[in-house]
Amino acid sequence: MSDSLARRRLLTAGAVLGGTALLSSLSTQAARADAPADGGRWPTRFPLPDGFQPEGIAIGDRPFAYFGSLADGTVHRVSLATGRGTTVVRGLGGSTVGLKTDRADRLFLAGGQSRQIRVADPRTGRHLAVYDLPGAVMVNDVVLRPGAAWFTDSYRPVLYAVPLGRHGRLPGSASELVELPLTGDWAQGSDFTANGIERTPDGRALIVANVFAGGGSLMRVDPRTGVARRIDVGPARFPNADGLLLCGRLLYVVQQVQNAIDVVRLNDSGTHGTAVARITDPRFRIPTTAASWRDRLYLPNARFDVEPTPTTTYDAVAVAQYRPAR
Structure with missing residues (x-):
């Protein structure tokens, strides 16, 4: 850790x-959370690799979940239909904290204390871009908007933007990234x-x-x-x-x-x-992030209450999305 x-x-x-x-x-x-409605065929709990230290999750337009490792930055992909997974991107030595996938199936990875933002192709396992941010402290989470991917820094009052050009073109260097200071009501601890x-x-x-x-x-x-x-x-x-x-106008806030x-x-x-x-x-063991597929939410259990070792077990669970009573 x-x-x-x-x-x-x-x-x-x-x-x-x-x-x-x-x-x-x-x-x-x-x-x-009631039992998710898909006939009960898909698993609502599945293992992640021992020692993996999951934190972020991303689900795109196909029923696969991507998980990032705090231990070494590896990305693990799991089939939501079977619960079986495989490593699709090897880490570069630092962490992968938050991650998102775009319509081109690229993974945008927040590199934590490595002070990096990375973009990877899970089909080939290749890193398409690695941006070093010397002024960053901990690049934590990411969201995609038209024209840019936005990242938080947990120790600085700034956001980082990776501008996306025509057809999602990635910047050629870190000098093209934008650092946006946070002002107004923002209070930095x-x-x-x-x-x-x-x-x-x-x-x-x-x-x-x-x-x-x-x-x-x-x-x-x-x-x-x-x-x-x-x-x-x-x-x-x-x-x-x-x-x-x-999801729509409902914001799910994971209180880990x-x-x-x-x-x-x-x-x-x-x-x-x-x-x-x-x-x-009762299956929650300090979940950190959530992603949705149909009527379910999927969350990795980070287990921050235990000291991680190479044999520490980790998993992810699924619960039903909230539905107001009628």
Whole structure:
């Protein structure tokens, strides 16, 4: 485990009790995940390689999940239909934290403390681009918008943008990447601050999890200016917010060490929201991020509560997406 991840554990462990009590009291519907509806044929739990240390997950337009390794940056692909997996991209020695896949089946990888952003082709296993960011500290998570891939840095109040040219052309060098300072309501803690990143429902802005500001907040960021405004979700707090996943107007906030997913219904512009439910499951072992396929959410269990070894076991689980009671 890196120094950065050790500090992350301490940060999240110290905040868990307050966040649990507050959000539980606000949820309008305490939601347990029902069995996902696909006839029960596809597995709802499957193993990942021993010692893998998963953190991020991505699912594209086919039923395969990609998982990134904190241990060495390897990317592992699993068939959602069978639960069987294989290594598709070998790591370069650093971590892979967050990851996303685009329509061309390219993987955009956040390189953590390696201070890298990488793009890989899972069909060939080849890295298409590696961008070194000397000023970065920990490149954590990524979201794709038309024209750019956006990355968070957990220790700096900035976002990094990888501009995408015609037909998704990648920049030729790191000098073409954009560093966007975060201003407005953004408050940077002395330690780990920014985590997951998503788009607003209308696609015009970004949503970034800030685990420091106001006891844990969701920030709406204008990608043109970097001005951040705290999303009004009433008294709800997200001190352990990790991965963010938007499905329609429902934002799933993975509160990792709380072993829970909090569900927030947003307005179209992402300026206001209401915490409507909490998903829990006894199989959660500190899930960090989520991706969706049909009516399911898939999450890797990062197991940050144990010291990782080459034989530590890891897995991923599936739960049903939230459906409001009728």
